[in-house]
Each structure stands twice: as structure tokens, then as C-alpha cells.
Amino acid sequence: MDFILDIGTWISLLIGSFFLLITGFGLLRFPDLYTRIHAGGMADTLATAIICFGLALQSGFTLISVKLLFIVIFVFLTSPTATYALAQAAFVAGLKPKLDGFGGPAKTTSTNARDD
Amino acid sequence: MEEFTDIFLMLLLVAGSLAVLYVRNLFVATMLLSAVSFLMALLFVTLDAVDVAFTEAAVGAGISTVLYLGTLALVGSNERPTAKLSVIPLLLSLSIGGALVYATFEMPTIGSPDTPVQTSNVTKRFVEVSPIEIGIPNMVTSVLASYRGFDTFGETTVVFTAAIGVLLILSQKHIRRREDDEEDSTPRPAVSVEKSHDQVGSPHDLIPHVVSKILIPFIFLFAFYVQFHGDFGPGGGFQAGVIMAAGFILYSLIFGLHITKQILPLRVVELFLAFGVLLYGGVGIVSMIKGGNFLDYNVLSADPIAGQHIGILLVELGVGITVTAAMLAIFYGFAGRAQGRGKDVN
Amino acid sequence: MFFDHFNYWIVVILMMIGLYTLMSRSNLVKKMIGLSLFQISVFLLYISMGKIEGGTAPIVSNAPDVLYSNPLPHVLILTAIVVGVATTALGLALIVRINEAFGSVDEEEILNSEDSL
Amino acid sequence: MTIFTITAFAILVSVAMALARAILGPTAYDRILAANAIGTKTVLLIAVFGFMNGRPDFLDLALVYSLMNFIGTIAVLKYFKFGTLRGGLSDSSDRNL
Numbered sequence: 001m002d003f004i005l006d007i008g009t010w011i012s013l014l015i016g017s018f019f020l021l022i023t024g025f026g027l028l029r030f031p032d033l034y035t036r037i038h039a040g041g042m043a044d045t046l047a048t049a050i051i052c053f054g055l056a057l058q059s060g061f062t063l064i065s066v067k068l069l070f071i072v073i074f075v076f077l078t079s080p081t082a083t084y085a086l087a088q089a090a091f092v093a094g095l096k097p098k099l100d101g102f103g104g105p106a107k108t109t110s111t112n113a114r115d116d
Numbered sequence: 117m118e119e120f121t122d123i124f125l126m127l128l129l130v131a132g133s134l135a136v137l138y139v140r141n142l143f144v145a146t147m148l149l150s151a152v153s154f155l156m157a158l159l160f161v162t163l164d165a166v167d168v169a170f171t172e173a174a175v176g177a178g179i180s181t182v183l184y185l186g187t188l189a190l191v192g193s194n195e196r197p198t199a200k201l202s203v204i205p206l207l208l209s210l211s212i213g214g215a216l217v218y219a220t221f222e223m224p225t226i227g228s229p230d231t232p233v234q235t236s237n238v239t240k241r242f243v244e245v246s247p248i249e250i251g252i253p254n255m256v257t258s259v260l261a262s263y264r265g266f267d268t269f270g271e272t273t274v275v276f277t278a279a280i281g282v283l284l285i286l287s288q289k290h291i292r293r294r295e296d297d298e299e300d301s302t303p304r305p306a307v308s309v310e311k312s313h314d315q316v317g318s319p320h321d322l323i324p325h326v327v328s329k330i331l332i333p334f335i336f337l338f339a340f341y342v343q344f345h346g347d348f349g350p351g352g353g354f355q356a357g358v359i360m361a362a363g364f365i366l367y368s369l370i371f372g373l374h375i376t377k378q379i380l381p382l383r384v385v386e387l388f389l390a391f392g393v394l395l396y397g398g399v400g401i402v403s404m405i406k407g408g409n410f411l412d413y414n415v416l417s418a419d420p421i422a423g424q425h426i427g428i429l430l431v432e433l434g435v436g437i438t439v440t441a442a443m444l445a446i447f448y449g450f451a452g453r454a455q456g457r458g459k460d461v462n
Numbered sequence: 463m464f465f466d467h468f469n470y471w472i473v474v475i476l477m478m479i480g481l482y483t484l485m486s487r488s489n490l491v492k493k494m495i496g497l498s499l500f501q502i503s504v505f506l507l508y509i510s511m512g513k514i515e516g517g518t519a520p521i522v523s524n525a526p527d528v529l530y531s532n533p534l535p536h537v538l539i540l541t542a543i544v545v546g547v548a549t550t551a552l553g554l555a556l557i558v559r560i561n562e563a564f565g566s567v568d569e570e571e572i573l574n575s576e577d578s579l
Numbered sequence: 580m581t582i583f584t585i586t587a588f589a590i591l592v593s594v595a596m597a598l599a600r601a602i603l604g605p606t607a608y609d610r611i612l613a614a615n616a617i618g619t620k621t622v623l624l625i626a627v628f629g630f631m632n633g634r635p636d637f638l639d640l641a642l643v644y645s646l647m648n649f650i651g652t653i654a655v656l657k658y659f660k661f662g663t664l665r666g667g668l669s670d671s672s673d674r675n676l
Contacts (some may be wrong), residue, residue, distance in 0.1 A: 012605055012628075013582050017589030020620065024593030027600045027616060033608050036600070041617040051586065051623055067638040071626065074331075074642060075619060078649035080617050081327040082656075088321075089656045090608040117507045122585075124591050126472040128598055133499055135602045142491050143658075147610045149495055150651055152602055154621045154644070155594075156502050161628055164519045164531035165638045169625075171543045172505070173640065177618070178647035180498070180547050185658045191561040193487045197569050205485035213478035220470035227515035233532055234514055243520065243530050253522040255533040256540065259496045264537060271541040278548035285555040313478040324653065335646060342639065349521060350637055354544045355507040366650050369657050403663065408522060439544060451559060452641075518634055525633075 005057045012054030018049035032098040033090055041083030048075045127158050143193040146184040151179045166350040167256045170342075174358040179443055182365060186450030194352065239309045243275040251421040252428065261435075263430040267395055268431070272438050276393050280443035286449035303411045304382075328370045335363035343436050347425075353432035357439025364440075365447050373451050382448055385441045392438030469510040476503035488569040490557045494550060501546050537543040583631040590624045611655050618648030 026039025052072045054063040132152040136145050153176030160169035224231040233239065242259055248256040249331030260268055339360040368376040400411040408415035413427025476499060483496025512535035520533035557567055564572045594617055601613035622641045630634040 002278055012580050012649070016623075017586045019658045020589050020623070023616065023620075024596030027593075027613060028596045033606060033612065036609065036612055040612045041596075044616060044619045047637045048619065052626065054625055058630060059635060064635050064638060067642070068626065071622065071638065071641050071645065074645045075622065077327050077331065078584070078645060079619055081613065082652040084650055085321075085324050085653065085656050086608060086611055086615070089660050090606070092660065093608075095606060095608065097646055121587055121591060123468060124595075127466065128591075129594060130472060130475055130479075131602070132598060133476055136495060136499065137479050137483050141607075142489065142495075143607060144604070145492065145495050146609055147607075147614050148601060148656065149498060151598060151614045151617050152499075152502070153618055157644075158624060158628075159506065160482075160509055161625055161637075161640065163509045163513045164517055165536045165539070166519045166521070166640060167510065168505070168509060168536050168539050168543070170640055170643060171540050173644050173647055175543050175547045177644075180550060181651045182548070182654045183551050183554055184491070184495075186653055187558060188560050189658055191491065191567045195487070195492055196571070202482075202486035205482055208485065209478045209481040212481065213474050216474045216477070217471060217537055220467045220474065223467060223606055225466040226469050227513050227517075229514055231511070233511050233535070239532050239534065242533050247522050255520040255530065256536050259533050260537045260540065268510070268541060272517055273499065274545050275548045276491075278545075278552045281552045283553045285552075285559055288559075328653075331649075338642065338646070345639075350519075350639060352540075354540060356545070356641070359646070362647065362650050366653065369650070369653050407653075442548060446548070446555075446564050449555060450551075450558070459641055518632065519637065523634060 009054045009055045012057070016047045016051035016054060019043050020049065023047065033095060034052045034087060035047050037083050037087050043082055045075055045079045048072060048079075122159065122162050124230055125162070126227060129155050129159065136270065140193055140195050140197060141190055141193055143185075146181060146188065149182040152356065167254075169351070170350045170355045173357070174355055174362065178362050178445050179365075182249070182447065183450060185446070186199070186453075190450070190453055220450070233380075248426045250428070252425070254349060254352075257346050257352050257422075257428065257432070259429075261431045262413060262424060265400075265413075265431065267366075268435065269400070272393055272396055272435050275442045276389060276438055279389055279445045280400055282446045282449045283382075286453050308444055320384070326369060328366055332363055332367055336360065344429075346432060347428065353435030354439055357436040358443060360436070360440040361443035361447070368451065375450070377448070377452075380443070385448065386446050388437050389441035389445060390435045392436070392441060395434035395437065398430055399427055399434070403427070404430070418461055469506065473507045473510070476500075476506065483554070488571075490560065490567045490569060491536045491554070493569075497553070498546075498550065501542075504537050505543065508539050511535055518529050583627050586627050587624060587631060590620050590627065594620050594624070607659065611652060611659075614654070614655075615648060618644060620652070622648070666668045 020043075023039050023043040026043065027036055030084060031038045034060050052068040056068045059065045059068070132148055132155060136148045136152065139145050153172060156179035157169045157176065159170055160166075174178045205266040229235075241443060242255055242263065245251060246255050246258045246263070250262055252258045311402065342351035342359055343353060346356070364376060364380065369377075399413075399416075403412050403415055404410055407413040411427070411431075413424045414420040416423035416426045480498075480500030480503060483499060483568050486491050487493060487496065492562055508565045512532035514529055517529040517531040520530040520536065560572065561567045566572055566575070597613045597616040597620065599611050601617070604610055622644045625641045625644065626635075626638060629637050
């Protein structure tokens with residue numbers, strides 16, 4: 001039984017790490033803010049859920065796994081909200097998405113959104 | 117293996133601090149400082165200081181970011197570029213740093229068990245005797261509230277005084293030094309206010325509203341948990357106070373300062389500010405009346421350990437109330453200051 | 463061993479960055495940020511000293527033969543962090559007032575306007 | 580080399596990449612996003628560190644981190660949208676004051 005749980009932890013932590021690395025690459029390599037938000041907001045949340053699931057397998061039904069559940073719920077609520085508010089604020093401020101190949105001009109920054 | 121994570125973290129820390137030094141936009145510097153603070157708290161976790169990491173996360177990454185933003189909203193976020201490389205400060209800090217690095221070679225190895233810090237009798241007492249003598253598993257709490265109760269009383273008073281100072285400085289009416297200085301030379305915040313007016317009341321803010329409404333009760337519940345669970349795990353009055361204040365600050369950010377002030381007027385905050393310190397001092401006075409020394413909790417009950425529990429509970433409660441009120445008072449001061457510059461707000 | 467004193471060097475480097483920011487930048491808010499960096503380096507110094515190899519956080523655990531890190535530096539720094547943010551707030555409040563009185567938060571500009579009066 | 584160490588390194592590498600994005604910018608929103616991402620990864624790293632050291636009962640810390648991360652992000656966005664921390668996020672009733 002322990003062996004199966006260990007295997008489960010290995011698999012879920014490895015998948016979670018994979019998603020985290022994808023997040024990092026996405027943050028670095030995507031062309032503009034709106035695509036980067038997908039990396040920073042969505043992949044992160046998924047990785048949190050998967051890794052916490054893997055850790056909960058190790059702790060069993062204790063207070064620890066309840067706390068892990070709370071963390072997942074909390075991140076699940078706040079991280080998308082924060083990135084949503086970010087995207088909305090950026091859009092309102094006039095930051096245009098990069099639309100290569102879709103007819104729109106490839107304009108990434110407006111005058112007042114750039115900070116330096 | 118674990119030390120490599122430490123080293124990696126410390127290198128990230130240095131990179132972040134250098135970036136803080138070089139960016140010209142103060143807003144960006146604040147963001148980077150908050151990231152540096154997160155990394156520092158992480159480093160505290162790896163160095164076994166969970167209580168400190170708790171505090172640093174709540175204070176450094178949360179409250180102080182909000183405070184810097186409150187300041188930048190009032191003074192503008194552009195730093196005037198300095199024309200020349202400052203040679204004398206560079207030489208001075210390099211020479212001081214060089215001397216200190218030279219001195220570190222005489223320092224004991226990190227983590228070795230035979231350093232004076234680890235072998236001192238005080239440490240032995242705290243680590244070996246305190247769980248029996250005080251009866252509390254978290255040694256940090258027992259040292260903080262019982263052995264070093266005087267010191268913590270002093271720190272609480274400093275927080276109290278600082279909050280009073282901020283209120284005194286920022287509650288004054290706006291005075292210009294020169295009457296002829298008509299136009300406001302302060303740089304505006306990054307987004308012009310007129311722009312945001314078009315979007316005021318947009319239904320897209322519904323999501324942060326609803327999510328915060330769901331979260332805020334749990335934040336308060338969590339603050340109480342941290343306050344009263346501080347004897348058994350990381351936590352205590354300082355952390356709980358900051359979390360409690362953070363709940364109110366979130367409420368204020370989402371629903372507006374004036375509504376928060378209707379719920380918790382500044383007058384009430386000031387009362388709580390004083391009440392916490394008085395509660396702390398009162399425990400000391402009661403223990404003197406009962407025949408012990410100032411802040412000697414043993415006499416508070418027939419059983420010394422029960423007495424210690426009562427004393428620590430009350431003292432931590434006093435700290436928590438003062439810290440909550442102090443952080444809120446400081447936030448009110450900064451966030452409410454914009455009233456002095458009416459034309460900039462609307 | 464090369465890494466025996468690594469924490470101390472990082473502390474010194476952070477302290478130098480903070481000190482240099484404090485001395486070379488004329489913007490007062492930036493000076494406060496430099497002061498915060500300086501503060502953080504001191505925190506790290508204390509906490510590094512309390513660490514013990516193979517130790518664990520100073521909260522009693524049921525496992526046998528546990529080695530606890532020193533709780534005293536943790537207590538000192540815990541209170542120092544909260545006091546630090548309170549004093550930072552005081553400094554920032556003074557900066558806000560200076561900005562209202564002089565219309566600038568730049569040290570040199572303020573000194574120049576003092577001279578011209 | 581346990582699975583926890585591997586995960587910790589993966590998280591650290593992605594923190595480094597997020598820090599690079601925070602330093603590179605180019606817009607302020609990118610930096611906010613990067614700082615927020617660093618916060619989320621920190622939460623995970625604390626959870627993993629707890630299991631790595633065999634004392635996983637410090638998960639309260641991770642909760643505080645995610646909470647502060649959220650508040651910090653909301654504060655920054657509010658500063659950016661309105662230039663002040665005073666009014667509500669979506670109403671303009673502070674004009675009445």
C-alpha cells in the first residue's frame with residue numbers, strides 16, 4: 001500500500017514540476033502580457049493542485065492534508081482572480097494584445113502602460 | 117543537497133536586490149522588493165525559523181508593499197536620474213563590505229553545533245528547560261512572551277508610538293510652504309485618473325468583489341487561529357495582528373476606505389491601539405499585585421504552569437490587538453491622505 | 463569548505479547594496495527602500511547564526527533525538543520585523559509631508575529650494 | 580535524491596525564470612504578473628520544504644503566503660487603475676466625501 005502511495009506521489013510531483021517548468025518558460029518566452037498570463041495564472045494553479053495532491057498522499061487523512069486542501073482552494077480562488085484583475089486592468093489601461101497574423105497591428109505597448 | 121537550495125535562493129536574493137538598486141521606477145522597485153521579501157521568507161524557512169518566515173511573509177510582502185504603494189500614490193513614482201556614478205558612496209560601501217568579508221573568516225562555520233550562540237547556557241535553558249518550565253511546545257512563543265516579556269513589551273510600545281506618530285504626521289491639514297506655488301509639481305501616478313473614470317462601475321470588477329467577499333471571513337478566522345494556536349505551532353500575536361489588519365486592508369481596497377471607516381472608525385482603532393498596550397502592562401501590574409515581579413506569570417494562578425499559560429495568552433492578545441490597530445491606523449493615514457489633494461483624486 | 467561562510471558573504475553583499483542605495487540615490491523613497499534592504503540583511507545574519515546543522519524548527523516534536531535551532535535569534539528578529547515596518551511607515555509618512563511642503567521628494571531639489579529662499 | 584528535492588529544484592528554476600521576467604519587464608503589468616507567480620511558487624516550495632525536512636506541520640505559512648500574495652496584487656492593481664488606495668475598486672462613491 002505504501003509503495004503504491006509513493007508511486008502516486010512520485011508521479012504527481014513529477015507532473016507538477018513539469019507544469020511549473022512550463023510556467024517558467026511561458027513567463028519568459030511568450031510574446032506579450034496576455035499570453036504570459038495564461039502561463040502565470042492557469043498552469044500555476046494546476047501545478048499547485050497536482051503537487052498538493054501528491055503531498056496529501058504522503059500525509060494520509062490528517063490535519064496536514066486538510067491544510068493542503070485549504071491551500072489548494074485558496075490558490076484556486078485567488079490566483080485566477082488576481083490574474084483576471086490584472087488582465088482587465090491592463091486592457092483598460094490600453095495595452096493591446098499582440099495579434100500577429102490576425103489583421104491587427106502588432107502593437108504591444110501603449111504610451112502610458114510602459115513603466116520605464 | 118539542501119544547502120544548494122539555500123545557495124540558489126541566496127543568489128536569487130542578490131540578483132533581486134541589485135535589480136532594486138538599478139531600476140529607475142520606484143513602483144518597479146517596490147514590486148521587486150516584495151519579491152525579494154518572499155525569497156527572504158523562503159530562506160528563513162530553510163534556516164528553521166518558521167515563526168520569522170511567517171512574520172516576514174505577512175509584513176514584508178504584504179503590509180510594507182501596501183505602505184510603499186500608498187506613499188507612491190501620494191508622491192509619484194518617477195526617480196530623477198542621477199547624472200554621475202557616485203564614487204564616494206561606492207568606495208565607502210565597498211571598503212566596509214571588504215572589511216566585513218575579511219572579518220567573516222574569523223566567524224564560526226554556519227550550522228556548527230559548537231559556536232558560542234549554540235553552547236551558551238541561555239540557549240540550553242530555552243531549548244531544554246522551557247518546554248517543561250512554561251509548558252508550551254513553541255519555544256519561540258515562550259521566549260517571546262515569558263522570558264523576554266519586558267523586551268516584547270518595549271517592542272509593542274514602539275509599534276504603538278510609531279502608529280501614533282504616523283497619525284500625528286498624516287492627519288494634519290495639507291499646508292503648502294509657499295503660497296505662489298500654485299500648480300502641483302508632483303508627478304501623477306502612472307495611469308491618469310481621468311482615464312479610470314470611464315471604467316468606474318464596470319461590471320468586470322464583480323469577480324474580485326465576490327471572491328473577496330467569500331475570502332474575508334476566512335481571513336479573520338485564520339487570524340484568530342494564528343493568534344491562539346501560536347503556543348503549539350508557528351504564530352502568535354504579531355503575526356495574527358498583521359493578518360487581521362490585512363483582512364481589513366483587503367476589505368478597504370475592494371469596497372473603499374470610507375465604508376471600512378464606517379465599520380471601524382479611526383476613533384475605535386485608536387482605542388484598540390491603546391487597549392492592547394494597556395492589557396500587556398495590566399498583566400504585569402496584576403502579577404505585581406499578586407506578589408511576583410513585573411510580568412512574572414507564575415503567580416497568576418495556583419499552578420505556575422497554568423499561570424504561565426494565562427499570562428502568555430493575555431500578553432499575546434495584547435500584542436495582537438495593538439499590532440492590528442497600529443497597522444490599520446497606519447493604513448488609514450496613508451490611504452486617507454489623498455483627501456488633502458482633492459483635485460488629484462477626482 | 464567554500465560554503466561554510468556563504469551566508470555571511472550574502473549578508474555583507476546585501477548590506478552593501480542597501481548602504482549604497484541609501485547613500486547614492488537622492489530620492490527619499492528610494493533611500494527607504496535601501497534601508498529596507500539593509501534591514502533584511504541584518505535579519506538574515508541573525509537567523510543564520512541560530513541555525514544548527516541537522517536541526518529543526520524550535521517547536522517541540524514527538525520524534526526522538528531532535529536537535530532544535532536556537533530560538534533566541536528568531537524572537538529578536540520576529541519583533542524587529544514588525545517594529546521595522548512600523549518605523550518604515552513613520553519614515554514614509556515624513557516623506558509624504560516633505561513632498562507636500564517642498565513639492566519634491568528629491569534630496570538635492572529640496573536642498574536647492576532651501577538655498578534659493 | 581528524493582522526489583521532494585527534484586520538485587524543489589523545479590520550483591526554484593521556475594522562480595528564477597519568473598524573477599527574470601520581473602526584472603526584464605517590459606510593462607509594469609508583466610512585473611506584477613511575475614511577482615504574483617513568484618508568490619504562488621513560494622507557497623508550493625514551502626509545502627515541499629516541509630515534507631523534505633520531515634516536519635510538514637508548518638503549512639499555515641503557505642496559507643499566509645497565498646493570502647498576502649492576493650492582497651499585494653489587488654493593492655498594486657488598484658494603485659495602477661486609480662492612482663490611489665482610497666476608494667472602492669469599482670464604485671466612485673468616494674467623490675461624495
